[in-house]
Amino acid sequence: MALNWFKYSSPASFYPLAGRLAPWFGVAAALLTLTGLYLGFFVAPTDYKQGEAYRIIFIHVPAAWMSMFIYLVMAFYAGLGLVFNTRLSAFMARALAPTGALFTFISLWTGALWGKPMWGAWWVWDARLTSELILLFLYLGFISLQAAIEDPRRAARASGLLALIGAVNVPIIYFSVQWWNTLHQGASISMSQGSAMAATMLTAMLVMTLAFWMYTIAVVLTRVRCEILERERHSEWVAEVASRETR
Amino acid sequence: MEMSGIGLLSGTRNILARDLTLAGRRITDVLTTLFFFVIVVSLFPLGVGPEMNTLRMIAPGILWVAALLATMLSLGRLFTADYIDGTLEQMLLSPQPLSLIVLGKVAAHWLVTGAPLVLMSPLLGLQFGLGGAALGVLMLTLLIGTPVLSLVGAMGAALTLGLRGGGALISLLVLPLYIPVLIFGAGAVEAVASGLEAGAHLSLLGALLVLALCFGPWVTAAALRISLE
Amino acid sequence: MEMSGIGLLSGTRNILARDLTLAGRRITDVLTTLFFFVIVVSLFPLGVGPEMNTLRMIAPGILWVAALLATMLSLGRLFTADYIDGTLEQMLLSPQPLSLIVLGKVAAHWLVTGAPLVLMSPLLGLQFGLGGAALGVLMLTLLIGTPVLSLVGAMGAALTLGLRGGGALISLLVLPLYIPVLIFGAGAVEAVASGLEAGAHLSLLGALLVLALCFGPWVTAAALRISLE
C-alpha cells in the first residue's frame, strides 16, 4: 500500500491513473446532481417560513462548504509540496485553486440572491459573508501570484507559502470579523436557522454536497493532467503520451 | 479637409487598438486594478463598522476615493513601458500630432482601467445598500468622471516619467488635481441618495470632462516632450 | 549563551543601522509615504461631506485604511534595491539567521514609514473631531498595529520580489492579510470614541503583533530564499 502510494506520487504514473478515474467521478457527479435536484425540488417540502426561496440552500450551502474545504485541501497540498518537495502536490494545489474560487463565487452569488427576499438586502456586512468575500480575495491572490511567476518551481513554492499564510489567516479573519460584528450589533440581522431542518432537506443538501465533491474531483483531475503535461513536456513519457493521444 | 480629419483620427485609433491588444496580452494587469478597487472598497466597512445606515451615507465618497486611488495606481504603467522600450520616442518623432496619439493612449487606459470600475460600481454600491436611483447616478458620474481622472493622470504620469520616486511622487502631483472631480462626483450621488437633484453637479462634472478633453492631451504632449528632452 | 544572544541581536541592529543610514540619504522616499497618508485622509471629508458627526464616526476607519494603503505602497522599496545590487544575496549567505536580518530590515521600514504615521495621526484625528481619549487610543493602536503591517507586508514583498506587475500584485496579496489588524485597530478607537472599553481589542491587536513577530520574519526569510533561487 505504502509502496503504491509512493508510486502514484510520481507525475508519470499519476497521469494515466487520473485519466482513468476522472470520467467515473464525472459520471458520479452527474448522477448525484440529478438525485439531489430531484430530492431538493420534488421531495423536500416547502419551508413554512421562507416559502420556496429556501431551495437555494441546496446549492448555497454545498458551495460554501466546498469553498472552505477546497482551500484547506489546497493549503495541505501546498504544504506537502513545500516540505517534501513533491512536484505532484504542487500541481494539485495549482489545479484546485480555480475550482475553489468558483465555488466561493457561487456561494456569494447564491447567498446574495437568497438574502434579497429573506433580509431585504443583497448584502450585509455580516461575519460569515465578509469572511467568505475575503476568502475569494485569498484565492485570487494565489492564482495571480502563480500567474505572475514564470519559473514553475518558484511559482509552486512561492504560492505554496502564500497558501499556508492564508490558511493561518482564515481562522483569524473568521473570528475577528465575528468579533467586530457582535460588538457593534448593526441592523440586527442574524442568520435565522428557521425550523429544524426536515430530514429530506438535509439529505438533499448532503447529496448535493457529494455531487459537488465528485464534480471537483473530476475537474481537478483533468486539470492536473494538463498541468503535468505542460510541466513535463520535455520528458520522454510525455512525448509518447502525446503521440498516442493525439492520434 | 475630410481626408486629414480621417487621418488624424486614424492616428488615435491605431494607438488605441495597439494599447488594447497589449492590455489583452497582460490581462492580469487589467484585473489587478479592478481587484484593488474592489478590495479597497471592501476595506472600509471593516474599518467603519457594519451599520448599513452609516455605510449608505458614506458610500459615494468611499467608492469615489477608491476609484481615484485605483486609477492613480495604474498611471505608472501608462507611459513607462513605451518609455523604456523606446516606443515613446518614436511617437514623439511621428508626423502625427502627439496630442492625438496621447488621446489614443488615454482612451485605451480608460477602457482598461476606468470602464471596468464603472461596470463594477453598481455591485459594490449594492453592498452598501444604495438604492436604484443612486446606483444609476453613481454609474453615470463614474462614467463622466473616470475619463477625467485618466486625462489628468496622464499629465502627472508624463511629468514624472523616468524619475526615481515616480510611483509616490505621482500621487502627490495628481491627487490634488483630482479633488474637484471627487467633490462633484460624490456630491451628485449623495444628492440623489438623499432625494435631491443632481443636475448641477452633473453638469459641472461634464464641464470638467470637456475641459480635460480639450487641454489634457495637449498638456500631456508638452510634458512628454519635456520629460524626453 | 549571553554572548550568542548579543551576537544574534547585533545582526538585526547592523542592518537596522544601515537601512536607517540609507533612508537618511534618500529622505524624499520617507516623506512621500507620509504625504500620501495625509492626502488620502484629507480626501474623505471632500467625498463624504462636511458633517462633523458623520466624520467623527468614520474617522477611525478612514485613518486606519489610509495607514494600510500608505504602508502597502511603501512595501515595493523594502527589498528591491538590495535585490538589484546583490546585497540581498549576501544577506542570504550570511551566517547570521536570515530571519533576524529580515527583522532588522522590517524594523527600519517601520521606523521610516510606520512611526511617522503614528506621530502624524493625532493631528489628522483632530481634523475629524476625535476627542482626547480617542486620539490617545488611535495613536496606541497605530503604534501596535503598524509594525504588524510592516511585518506582514514584508512577506508579500518577499514573495513578489522581481516580478513584473509587482506593485499591483502585492496589494492583492497583502490587503486581505491586513484585515484583522484593520478590524481591531479601528474597532478599538471606535469603542473608545463611543464610550466603551477597548481592552479586548487592544489585547487582540497585541496578540497579532506577537504572532507576526514570531512568524513574520521567519516566513519572509523562507520567501526570500524561494525568490532568489
Added chain:
Amino acid sequence: MSLTEFFSMGGYAFYVWGSYAVTALLMLIEVILVVRRRRTLLDRLGRIHGAAHGAWRDGAGNETQT
C-alpha cells in the same frame, strides 16, 4: 403541482432560478475551459513531438526549433 407553478417558485423564481442558472452556467464554462485547455495542449505537444519524432528516439534531449 403544475409546471407554471413549479417554475414560479412561489414568487421567488428570479432568486431560485437565478442561483441555479448561474451555478450551472459557471460549472459548464469551467468544464469547457478545462477540456479545451487539454485539447490545445495535446495539439501543441502533438505538433512538437510529431515533428521531432525521430530525434526523440535518438534520445536527443532538446526540442527542435520551431
Added chain:
Amino acid sequence: MLRGNALVAVRGDRRLFAGLDFALDAGELLYVNGPNGSGKTTLLRMLCGLVAPAEGAILWNGEDIRSVGDAYRAEMVYFGHLAGVKDELSGVENLRVNCRLAGQDPSDEELTRALGTLGLRGLETLPAKVLSQGQRRRVSLSRLLLSRAHLWILDEPYTALDRSAVELLQGLIRDHLARGGLAVLTTHQQVEIDAGITKELRLGS
C-alpha cells in the same frame, strides 16, 4: 572537504549539467570553466546553497550543506556577478556592512587599511556611485582581505579589474590556498592560474 556527488542542474526547461562529481581538499583550487550559459554561475550558487541541485548532494566535511546551514555559511564567502555595493554608501560603510553580514566586526582602521591595500586610498569616504567600475569591484573585493572563511567561491572576480588589481587578487588567492584554504573560481579571462593544486572542471559541450 568539499564534495559534489552526481549533481544535476535544471533551469527552466533546460538541463544544464548532470552527473557532475568533484572533490576538493585543503589547499586546492577548483577552476570551473565553460562557455557562456554552460552553468558555471548556477554551479557556484549551488555550492553556496542559494540554489538547490535538482538531484545529487553537496557535502562539506561529509555533511550535506543544506543540513549544516549557518555553520557552513560562516566558513564560506561568495563573490558573484553583482558587486553587492550600495550606491549611497561610502567605501568604508560598504565594507563595514559586508563584514558585519559575514559576522565580523573590524575596526575603522582595519577597514581603511583593507581599502588602502586595494588602491582606494583617499576614496574611502566617497559614495560608491561616483567610483569607477573597477573601483566598485575593489570595494567589494576588499572583503576577502578581512575574511576568515575557509572556502572562497569566486564568480568571475577579475571582471573590470586592471592588471595590477588582477595580480593583487591572484596573490590573495595564492596566500589563501597556502594557508590551507579552498577556492572555487570561474573566469573567462586568460589569467595565469599558478596556485598550488588546480583541479579543472569543464562544463558545457
Added chain:
Amino acid sequence: MLRGNALVAVRGDRRLFAGLDFALDAGELLYVNGPNGSGKTTLLRMLCGLVAPAEGAILWNGEDIRSVGDAYRAEMVYFGHLAGVKDELSGVENLRVNCRLAGQDPSDEELTRALGTLGLRGLETLPAKVLSQGQRRRVSLSRLLLSRAHLWILDEPYTALDRSAVELLQGLIRDHLARGGLAVLTTHQQVEIDAGITKELRLGS
C-alpha cells in the same frame, strides 16, 4: 573624423586628465587604456556627449559634437559598463528596443538572425533575467550587428564573454574598421587587438 582637443576631465574634486589630444580617422581604432579609475569611462562618455569636458572640445568632422547633436548621435553607438538589458523583456524585445532607440526598425527575422549569430538561438524568447551574465552581454552586443553607425564606442565590451564570443566580437570590430568605420575601445583583458590601424591612448600615471 573624430578629434579631441586639449580635453580636461574633472570629477568631484579630482582632475582625471588634462590636455588630452587625439585624432581618429576612418578605419582606425583608438585603444584607450589605463588603470582603474584613470578616467577611461569618463573619456568615452565625453565622446558620446553624455559628459561635457571641463575644458577642450570634441570635434566630429570638424564640428563640435555638442552643436551637431542628433546628427552625431545617429552616427554613433555606445556600449557601456551597463548592459542596457531589461530583465523583464526577452532577447528579441530587448534588441528591438535598442534598435528602435537608435532609429532603426529591423524585422523580427533580422532580430532573430542577429541573436542567432551571437549564439542565442533558442533563447530569444526567454526573459533576460534568466539568462547567464555572458548571454545578457551578448543580447546587448547583438545591436552592433544591426547597427549602421560609423563610430563605435565600446567600454570593456569583452566583460563576461567567453572565448568564442570574444573572437566573434573581434571579428565584428575588424569588419567594421575594414568598412571604414571608427572604433574607440577600452579593455583590461589581454585580448589581441589585431585591427588595421590601432592608436593607443594611455591614461593615468
